[in-house]
Amino acid sequence: MLATRIRQKDGTFYFISYKAEDLLDRVTFTSRYYFEGESIEAETGGDDEVARFIHGIEKSEKAFQRLLNRRKVRQIVNFYENAVSQPLVPGTILLFTDEELRFRKTDTSETIGHLSDPQHKFLIIDGQHRLAALHFFRQKHPDQISQVEVPCILFDGKSADFATEMFVIINSTHTRINKSHLVDLYERVSWETPEKKFAAKIVNQLYEEADSPLRYRINRLGGRSQQEKWILQSEVFNELHKVVQRHRKFFEDHFQMRSDRAYGLLRDYLKAVREVMEAVWGENDKFMFTRDVTLKALIRVFGDLLRERKIVGAWEEERSPAPFQKMLKPWSELTREFRAEGFYERFPAKGQVERVRRIHVRLMDAFPR
Secondary structure: OEEEEEEEOOEEEEEEEEEHHHHHOOEEOEEOOOOOOOOOOOOOOOOOHHHHHHHOOEEOOOOOOOOOOHHHHHHHHHHHHHOOOOOOOOOOEEEEEOOOOOEEEOOOOOOEEEEOOOOOOEEEEEOHHHHHHHHHHHHHOOOOHHHOEEEEEEEEOOOHHHHHHHHHHHHHOOOOOOHHHHHHHHHHOOOOOHHHHHHHHHHHHHHHOOOOOOOOOEEOOHHHOOOOOOEEHHHHHHHHHHHHHHOHHHHHHHHOOOHHHHHHHHHHHHHHHHHHOOOOOOOOOOEOOOOHHHHHHHHHHHHHHOOOHHHHHHHHHHOOOHHHHHHHHHHHHHHHHHEOOOHHHHOOOOOHHHHHHHHHHHHHHOOOO
16 A cells, blocks of 8 residues: 655654545454443444444453444534535544554655555554444445545554553543543553552552452443442542652552552552441442542541551551551441431532542541540
8 A cells, every 4th residue: 555654753654545445444443341340332222223333343441442422423424424525534544553564665755655554454543433434424325435535644563552542642632531531541651650550550450359349339431331330430540649649659668659569458448448337338328428529538538547657557467457447446436427418518618629628637537636
């Protein structure tokens, strides 16, 4: 295939103009979903061809793309059908292959040449909705598809994390994907801080590990979640990230900034909280203890307790919730304060930030001085 080679610093990539039919046969559609406890899939019944298409897309934990939006695909198809002089795909589609392709320049140019084809299909870094709509446009208007060429930028010979990183760079500068999705990908992005990667990994463990008190209770899917959730993933991450930043030296000295080692500390703290507050844990209809404002306050208390060398030392010896349970025992007297009825009067605030702070202060005040 004819391509233009583009060099930027140490990077090399290619510009290619593809016939729409050829391109659609060379790409694979993927989307990220969650194996643990839940997934979102389009309904397969009826005559909804877009839903059936989305349902059949390959999904894996290694994918980075958002789930395709049926409404958005239909809107783009409608635009393709009605556009006359307006270009159908004016912006480039970003493609990726981990295979290293061969470039053979022409006799007359250093930058224009022939690029070998990959053995496997391309992944789509950006433009999945536009290509999905083009798929349906081809089905509805086979006589017009030959008139459509698609501008593409192709990246080759890199790891899958390169594609993930580029996806995050493109989307984190807009409001096109929810914050929880970005948190999910932080650990695979090379330029993010060690503190962010560390916190993101622990949050993922809190969601998916079988021994986590918050397993499946952290909302990774925003408004699309179909199960009862207690708190957004991005909110857990923001609070834990602050703790990690404030106590970076502690996590470095005790756990070498390894999430698989540090996770047990936070897990056992939350287990102790659940044990002490058993009467109100998970009772979200009658109590506010496992609502977002209180859970955020609990993470702040966790950060405060890291300064208590005695309790941290006891945990390191036992590796169990027991040391925290002894410390948190006074909280059992506070259960009535977390009743849903009158909760906002007991913790008056102008907004969530202030209410989290008030709950945090109340929990800390319960400890003997």
